[in-house]
Amino acid sequence: MKISRRKLIVLGGGAIASSALSMPAIASNKKIKVGALRFTSHSASFIAKERGYFKQAGLDVEFEFFQAAQPMAIAIASGDIDYAVTAISGGLISLAEKGAVKVIGGALSEEEGIDGQKFLVSDKAYKAGVRSPKDLNGKRYAVTQSGSSFHYMGSKMAAAENINLSFVPLQKVGAIIGALKSGQVDAWSIVPHIAKPLSRGGSIHIIGNVADYLPNYQITTVFTSSNNAKNERALTKNFLTGFSKGVDDYASTMIDKNKGDAGVNEMVDLIHKYVYTSRPREKAAPSIINGTMRLSDGASLNLASIKNQLEWFKSEGLVKKSITIDTLVDQSYVKIIS
Amino acid sequence: MNIKIKNLNHSYDKSKVLSDINLEIMDGQILSIIGPSGCGKSTLLRLIGGLEKPCSGEITQIGSPPAGCLNAMTYIFQDFALLPWRTVEENVSLVLEDHSLSNEIKRSVIDDVLDRTKLKDFSYAFPKQLSGGMKQRVAIARALAVNPAVLLMDEPLSALDSQTRELLLEDFINLWHRKPFTAVYITHNLSEAVRLGHKILVLSRRPGKIIETISIEKPIADRKLIDKDLDQYQKHLWNIMHDEARAADAELLNV
Amino acid sequence: MYDIKNKSNNSNNLNVNKPVPFIGKGFQPKTRSWMGYFVFFIIIFVLELGTSTGVISSLTLPKPSDVLETIIQLFQSGLLFKHLVPSILRLVIGALIGISLGISIGTLIGLFSYFRSGLVPVIAAIFPIPKIALLPLFVIWFGIGEGSKYALIALGSFTPTVVATYGAVDNVDRTLIRMGQSFGLSWISIVYKIVLPGAMPGILSGLRISLAISIILLVAAEMLGAEYGIGAYILEAGSLYDLERLFAGVTILSLLGITVSVFVTKLEQKILKWR
Ligand SMILES: Nc1ncnc2c1ncn2[C@@H]1O[C@H](COP(=O)(O)OP(=O)(O)O)[C@@H](O)[C@H]1O
Ligand SMILES: [Mg+2]
Numbered sequence: 001m002k003i004s005r006r007k008l009i010v011l012g013g014g015a016i017a018s019s020a021l022s023m024p025a026i027a028s029n030k031k032i033k034v035g036a037l038r039f040t041s042h043s044a045s046f047i048a049k050e051r052g053y054f055k056q057a058g059l060d061v062e063f064e065f066f067q068a069a070q071p072m073a074i075a076i077a078s079g080d081i082d083y084a085v086t087a088i089s090g091g092l093i094s095l096a097e098k099g100a101v102k103v104i105g106g107a108l109s110e111e112e113g114i115d116g117q118k119f120l121v122s123d124k125a126y127k128a129g130v131r132s133p134k135d136l137n138g139k140r141y142a143v144t145q146s147g148s149s150f151h152y153m154g155s156k157m158a159a160a161e162n163i164n165l166s167f168v169p170l171q172k173v174g175a176i177i178g179a180l181k182s183g184q185v186d187a188w189s190i191v192p193h194i195a196k197p198l199s200r201g202g203s204i205h206i207i208g209n210v211a212d213y214l215p216n217y218q219i220t221t222v223f224t225s226s227n228n229a230k231n232e233r234a235l236t237k238n239f240l241t242g243f244s245k246g247v248d249d250y251a252s253t254m255i256d257k258n259k260g261d262a263g264v265n266e267m268v269d270l271i272h273k274y275v276y277t278s279r280p281r282e283k284a285a286p287s288i289i290n291g292t293m294r295l296s297d298g299a300s301l302n303l304a305s306i307k308n309q310l311e312w313f314k315s316e317g318l319v320k321k322s323i324t325i326d327t328l329v330d331q332s333y334v335k336i337i338s
Numbered sequence: 339m340n341i342k343i344k345n346l347n348h349s350y351d352k353s354k355v356l357s358d359i360n361l362e363i364m365d366g367q368i369l370s371i372i373g374p375s376g377c378g379k380s381t382l383l384r385l386i387g388g389l390e391k392p393c394s395g396e397i398t399q400i401g402s403p404p405a406g407c408l409n410a411m412t413y414i415f416q417d418f419a420l421l422p423w424r425t426v427e428e429n430v431s432l433v434l435e436d437h438s439l440s441n442e443i444k445r446s447v448i449d450d451v452l453d454r455t456k457l458k459d460f461s462y463a464f465p466k467q468l469s470g471g472m473k474q475r476v477a478i479a480r481a482l483a484v485n486p487a488v489l490l491m492d493e494p495l496s497a498l499d500s501q502t503r504e505l506l507l508e509d510f511i512n513l514w515h516r517k518p519f520t521a522v523y524i525t526h527n528l529s530e531a532v533r534l535g536h537k538i539l540v541l542s543r544r545p546g547k548i549i550e551t552i553s554i555e556k557p558i559a560d561r562k563l564i565d566k567d568l569d570q571y572q573k574h575l576w577n578i579m580h581d582e583a584r585a586a587d588a589e590l591l592n593v
Numbered sequence: 594m595y596d597i598k599n600k601s602n603n604s605n606n607l608n609v610n611k612p613v614p615f616i617g618k619g620f621q622p623k624t625r626s627w628m629g630y631f632v633f634f635i636i637i638f639v640l641e642l643g644t645s646t647g648v649i650s651s652l653t654l655p656k657p658s659d660v661l662e663t664i665i666q667l668f669q670s671g672l673l674f675k676h677l678v679p680s681i682l683r684l685v686i687g688a689l690i691g692i693s694l695g696i697s698i699g700t701l702i703g704l705f706s707y708f709r710s711g712l713v714p715v716i717a718a719i720f721p722i723p724k725i726a727l728l729p730l731f732v733i734w735f736g737i738g739e740g741s742k743y744a745l746i747a748l749g750s751f752t753p754t755v756v757a758t759y760g761a762v763d764n765v766d767r768t769l770i771r772m773g774q775s776f777g778l779s780w781i782s783i784v785y786k787i788v789l790p791g792a793m794p795g796i797l798s799g800l801r802i803s804l805a806i807s808i809i810l811l812v813a814a815e816m817l818g819a820e821y822g823i824g825a826y827i828l829e830a831g832s833l834y835d836l837e838r839l840f841a842g843v844t845i846l847s848l849l850g851i852t853v854s855v856f857v858t859k860l861e862q863k864i865l866k867w868r
Contacts (some may be wrong), residue, residue: 070832077652077834090833098652098834145832168737168818169825175729175817184818275636318833387775409777419772423790432786433776464867484776527720 028172029060035072035084036063040193040276040291041108041220043254046274048268056245057238060229063274068261070145070170076101076225083224083239086307090147090225091316096328097320102229103239103306105299105334107220107247110211114255114294117210117219118195119157124183126205133208137163139186142176145169147318149219153189155316157213180204192292218296218305229330236273240299240333247295254292264289300335339401339409339487339520340365341386346395348381354545355381356392361539361548363488365401366518368558370535372525372575374586380492380525384584385521387411387490403487408437412486416493418473420465420480427452427461430480438588451479454513463464471502475509482513495530505565507533515559528575532568533537533561550578639793647672655836663861678844680811680823684849687746687814688807694798695751695803699758703792707758716755724749725813737818749810750803757799794868797861807847823849847864850853 036042044121047065048054054061066072069086076084077100086092095101110116121130130136136158143150151167158165168185170176173194175322179185181203189210190198198204210217222243245253252258253267268285276284296302313319341363348356355378363369363386373379384390386397403410420429427448434444452458465473474494481489495503507530514521525531531538532554537551540550550569552574556567637657643649644656667673701708702716724745733739765788773783815824825844830838 074834090835094834095652097651100652146829146831157842166820168820169828170737170818171816171828175732176731179732179737179818182733184732315595387770389775411775411777413772413775415768415772419766419768421769421787421790423793423865427695432773435786436778436782437640466867480776 008062015112016226029055030058030163030238031060031062031064032083032239033064033081035066035075035081035086036274037066037069037072037086037275039191040271040288041191041293041295043250043271043275044087044107044243044246044295045085045269046246046271046330048110048242050270050273051145051246051249052254053245054239054242057242059235059242061242067267068144070148072100073223076223079225081242083222083236085220085222087149088218088306089149090313093310093313093319093323093328096226097323098228099226101223102226103223103301103329104229104236105243106218106220106296106301107222107299108218108220109294109302109305110217110219111294112211112213114292115192115290116217116293117153117189117191118199118206119187119189119208119210120195120198120204121187121207122179122180122183122185123203123205125209130186131207133157133187133213134161135207136161136165136187139165140168140184141165142170142185142188143167144171144173144176147313147316150189152312153210153214153217154187155312157189157210160213191291191293193287195288197287203312204331214305214308216302216305218302218309219293221301221306229333235248239310244298247297247299250295251297254289255294263286269288298335299333300337301329301331302337303329303331304338339399341488342396342398342400344396346385346392346397348376348378348385348390348393348395348558349545356385357396357545357547359395359548360544363520363522364474364536365520367524367536368514368521368534370523370525370531370538371541372528372531372538372579373541373546374543374544374579374583375526375584376589377541377544377582379526379541382546383413383490383492383522383524386488387413389402399487404485405489407485409433409484410487412481412484412489414474414477414481414489414491414494416497418470418477418497420466420473420476422465425462426457426468426476429465429476430483433480433484444449447483450524451482454516455479456509469502470498471506474498474506478510478513482519487520489519491521493525494523496525498526503530510534511558511561528572528579529568531572531575532571534558538571538575542577543582543589549582550575594680601769605643633742645721651836655840659837660840660844663837664844667841668723673845676821676823676826677817679821680815680849683742683746683822684807684811686739687743687810688750688804690743691747691750691807692745692754692800692803695754695799696758697749699755699796700762700789700792702755702759703762704788714761716752719748720752720756724810728817732817741817742814742819745814746807746810751859753803754796754807757802758792758796762788764795765791787829789816797857797864800860801854801857805850808850808853812846833838 034045036045044060049061049063064075064081066075070091072081072084072086072091073089073092073095075081077095088103092101096103119133121136125139130139141154143154145151146167146169154165154167165187168179170179170185173190176185176188177198180188195206200208222240224236250267253263257264268288269281271288272281272284276287303325307325310323310325310328314321314323343359343361343556346356346359347354352365359382370546371382373380381390385392398412404526421432424432430451431444432446441445453462455478457472457475457479460472465476468476495506498506498588511534523531523534535554536558538549538552540556541547552571554568554571561568638647640654641657642652644651664673698712702712703709727748728741729746731744735741735744754763769787769791772782773787778786810820812824812827815822816828819825823842827839827842830836830842
């Protein structure tokens with residue numbers, strides 16, 4: 001996790017100073033830092049960098065890799081990175097409330113017809129007769145932290161099924177998988193390219209789709225510091241332009257298969273430079289292909305989904321009730337779907 | 339009960355500490371032992387008390403301990419060895435607790451020894467509240483509580499200032515007078531030795547050998563702080579010890 | 594030059610009367626307890642002023658009055674006890690296990706050379722391990738429920754207690770033990786009436802450290818699988834970047850620490866009144 005207190009203070013106390021110092025972003029190879037996780041859902045950024053779309057937009061992008069989404073939000077707030085893609089979380093909303101970060105676009109979303117996130121259960125729960133999410137009443141549901149996207153998904157599902165879940169915070173995805181395998185927790189939800197290989201072992205079972213409860217769920221969003229959103233409009237637009245081209249390539253090749261299998265293979269090669277780098281290509285390829293999900297076209301944002309998420313965070317008392325959608329989202333950059 | 343020591347030798351590693359000790363401790367009498375420091379006095383006392391085993395020789399008890407004796411060989415330590423977390427009374431009680439005595443008996447023993455050592459008013463005081471002299475009185479009371487066959491005292495007064503020492507010496511003499519007990523009294527103070535000892539034993543420098551034994555006939559109760567009869571004994575002892583002490587002193591410096 | 598001359602003249606002059614200057618000033622720390630409160634008050638006051646004027650951004654530090662309000666709300670909603678009760682239970686049970694085991698093992702090490710030779714290296718090996726790192730292991734051994742939390746806190750308080758205990762046993766005045774032996778006290782009596790009470794001051798100061806470590810580990814223990822608990826509350830506040838709650842939680846934890854310290858002081862006063 002990268003966070004410097006010095007930068008936090010500078011950001012809070014001297015937002016004007018920092019904006020005065022930064023130069024206007026004309027096509028001049030402006031150096032920016034982009035936060036990313038080594039997940040297929042971050043492919044658009046990787047493609048935009050590898051295929052030179054960022055360069056065309058006048059940006060010299062350097063990636064900063066993180067282990068989890070939460071620290072990325074803090075790194076944006078501290079000014080250590082400029083742009084990032086991550087799920088809406090309580091932390092992100094709180095930082096927006098403090099005037100530090102802004103959501104400017106959409107990335108990963110659930111879409112009908114494309115394999116989306118799955119609900120998983122442990123073998124123990126499965127053997128005890130849990131076959132669909134509605135059987136999970138009173139069960140232990142794993143989340144990384146309260147206010148994480150996992151918490152949101154579980155809670156929404158429970159509300160829809162009118163059941164009770166007890167949420168178990170386990171901090172890390174690795175810890176959750178371990179707890180699920182050993183039957184210490186009963187259920188969880190995760191993206192398909194992690195869900196499917198897990199279910200193959202037999203110790204974990206897939207019992208439902210998140211999309212059934214949260215259609216058109218805007219899972220991840222593009223966000224930046226409030227300062228960038230407000231005072232660096234050109235730079236921000238340039239970033240979104242490059243990013244969108246990456247999204248287009250990704251969607252046309254991986255989802256619509258416009259370039260056939262050869263295109264897919266070529267793109268897998270590209271993504272493999274960033275994701276599953278420790279595995280050989282043959283082993284990485286199925287995971288990358290399985291992980292294909294819809295990235296919002298032109299980084300468009302499903303505002304209805306975001307509003308729904310914001311309301312949920314408020315109703316759970318995880319964030320301040322006073323926060324409005326405009327505190328969280330700057331709607332001036334991308335197409336807004338409602 | 340008498341104690342007889344025959345041909346006793348003792349060494350630590352290769353250095354000999356005690357050499358060919360023969361003596362008898364007589365029932366109801368006080369035996370003073372003097373000698374230069376490091377000559378093995380404390381070692382001898384530990385051997386008599388059974389805290390250590392002699393390398394060779396015999397230490398025998400002749401006769402049996404007095405009736406009601408709970409601990410035949412009982413020490414009184416130079417630094418009192420009181421438990422700081424116990425009151426005066428509890429410190430005395432400590433040595434009775436392991437014996438199956440009724441509470442009334444325990445109570446009466448404690449009362450008796452505190453009375454004899456003039457500590458009645460301090461029953462509930464903690465050691466840190468007491469002066470050095472008082473502390474040693476507690477230690478004496480504790481030792482008397484077990485009704486010992488032999489009291490083994492290793493320089494019991496040397497941690498005290500000279501006035502307190504004199505007061506305690508008088509108390510000690512009174513105690514013995516009222517109810518005679520058997521004791522070995524180790525000291526490096528010649529005047530204490532002649533005040534208390536029925537017999538006085540002089541040890542040479544290390545390895546300790548008995549170089550002189552004298553008996554003083556004058557009853558202990560009649561001996562005074564300034565006493566012409568004792569002076570001659572003291573002078574005599576000093577003449578014997580003078581050279582030994584000097585040699586022992588030089589020896590220590592050479593170590 | 595002039596000075597030197599002057600001095601040598603004066604040195605023989607017995608008519609000059611001058612008080613001896615006092616040069617022994619300073620270097621004698623005294624306790625001024627109000628100073629602590631004063632510094633505390635000043636810090637809070639400055640923070641309140643800074644945050645309400647905006648000199649300190651809300652991203653940097655929360656407003657102290659907001660933190661206080663959060664604590665009051667927490668209390669009024671009853672949530673405070675919902676978090677506090679499981680935490681205190683974990684602390685008490687975990688520390689009780691760790692400390693009682695620690696005192697037993699420490700005493701054995703202090704008394705028996707076989708235990709000493711066998712266990713001191715083991716303890717030395719366990720001591721520096723960051724216990725937090727073992728949490729996932731404990732989850733597998735003791736489950737994700739309370740077991741792993743007790744185990745973590747117990748292990749954390751165990752090692753300093755062992756070290757403090759056998760150190761304290763070593764430091765018990767040997768002449769007291771000799772005295773006990775010379776009076777024919779049984780082994781059990783010597784241990785219970787001489788060794789353990791004599792080691793008590795050392796054990797109690799070890800207790801202070803063990804309990805402080807237990808509180809630190811409480812937060813770590815509640816990282817995994819705790820819905821309620823002060824540690825869980827703090828972690829949640831951190832992940833939500835909710836500084837008011839974060840500081841409210843930290844304040845409660847500090848108060849818990851102070852309470853524990855006062856408890857140990859009271860215990861010392863009671864047990865060590867002979868000092
Ligand atoms: N436990 C021991 N191990 C080795 N040497 C010892 C031990 N106890 C005493 N000594 C040595 O034996 C000698 C006699 O000691 P000690 O009996 O204490 O003399 P004193 O009491 O007459 O001054 C000394 O030189 C001392 O260093
Ligand atoms: Mg000696």
